[in-house]
Amino acid sequence: MNAIADFSAADKQPASPETPACEFVHVVKRFGAVTVLRDISIVVPHGEKLALIGPSGSGKSTLLRTLMTLEPIDGGEIKVSGETLSHGSWSHERQRSDNAAARAKRRRIGMVFQQFNLFPHMTAVENVAVAPRKVLGLSHRDASERAHRYVEMVGLGGKAAELPARLSGGQQQRVAIARSLAMEPEIMLFDEVTSALDPELVGEVLGVLRKLAEESTLTMLLVTHQMEFARSFADRVAFLWQGQLHEVGEAKAIFDEPREERTRQFLRAVLEAR
Numbered sequence: 001m002n003a004i005a006d007f008s009a010a011d012k013q014p015a016s017p018e019t020p021a022c023e024f025v026h027v028v029k030r031f032g033a034v035t036v037l038r039d040i041s042i043v044v045p046h047g048e049k050l051a052l053i054g055p056s057g058s059g060k061s062t063l064l065r066t067l068m069t070l071e072p073i074d075g076g077e078i079k080v081s082g083e084t085l086s087h088g089s090w091s092h093e094r095q096r097s098d099n100a101a102a103r104a105k106r107r108r109i110g111m112v113f114q115q116f117n118l119f120p121h122m123t124a125v126e127n128v129a130v131a132p133r134k135v136l137g138l139s140h141r142d143a144s145e146r147a148h149r150y151v152e153m154v155g156l157g158g159k160a161a162e163l164p165a166r167l168s169g170g171q172q173q174r175v176a177i178a179r180s181l182a183m184e185p186e187i188m189l190f191d192e193v194t195s196a197l198d199p200e201l202v203g204e205v206l207g208v209l210r211k212l213a214e215e216s217t218l219t220m221l222l223v224t225h226q227m228e229f230a231r232s233f234a235d236r237v238a239f240l241w242q243g244q245l246h247e248v249g250e251a252k253a254i255f256d257e258p259r260e261e262r263t264r265q266f267l268r269a270v271l272e273a274r
């Protein structure tokens with residue numbers, strides 16, 4: 001059995017298969033006087049691969065960051081496996097609170113960013129092992145074993161003992177993906193994870209994401225400007241425009257027959273820019 005099949009069989013089954021992995025209910029997010037998420041509502045079932053697309057500044061990163069509780073919300077509610085993660089009526093302090101219950105809910109979610117920020121003085125496998133050891137309390141041996149499994153999964157078994165400086169950008173980003181996966185979250189968020197990479201390194205990272213999407217039961221939310229990838233990766237695609245979920249549908253429907261004029265304009269502009 002390969003590592004990803006092994007991973008997908010992990011004992012991470014949701015309490016009830018009908019409970020969505022996460023849910024945005026009329027979510028509003030403001031920065032000062034500016035509203036950047038307007039009444040966002042979407043239900044993401046367990047195992048769904050959802051791509052978020054839309055123009056720069058439309059709120060894609062902010063949406064992921066609210067789900068990661070990196071940003072408090074100002075209205076509505078975000079639920080994870082049926083439990084309230086953030087509520088607009090809670091103070092920002094409460095939404096950021098770091099008690100055991102909040103940490104346990106947050107641990108269900110992992111995020112990979114454009115910038116991978118590995119610890120430069122640690123090898124690839126040490127970068128992956130550190131959080132399982134420090135946050136989950138695994139022994140050195142168990143954390144290391146787990147880290148090796150995930151480094152292997154992203155195709156870097158041969159590079160486990162290298163320091164980040166000796167890895168290419170694409171390899172470093174794959175280590176960053178392994179680092180998030182090693183926390184064994186139920187939901188993984190990817191925010192333009194290939195946009196800091198040289199073009200020739202993009203493919204290897206997309207390959208890892210595609211493999212994860214095809215072979216694991218992880219719920220994945222992914223922001224991308226690469227439409228062909230979104231199309232092949234996603235079950236559904238959500239088009240954000242000025243902080244609103246302007247159109248959500250099956251990937252094929254959004255790309256082949258978008259219903260909304262704004263979606264059509266955006267796709268046309270993106271395709272023409274290539």
Ligand SMILES: Nc1ncnc2c1ncn2[C@@H]1O[C@H](COP(=O)(O)OP(=O)(O)OP(=O)(O)O)[C@@H](O)[C@H]1O
Binds near residue numbers: 054055056057059
């Ligand atoms: N920390 C912040 N403080 C103030 N405004 C912010 C902050 N973060 C984001 N914004 C604003 O919120 C809006 C949405 O930004 P966001 O980064 O979510 O867009 P995006 O869709 O991810 O864009 P891009 O495709 O360029 O990454 C933008 O108008 C942005 O300027």
Ligand SMILES: [Mg+2]
Binds near residue numbers: 062
């Ligand atoms: Mg962004």
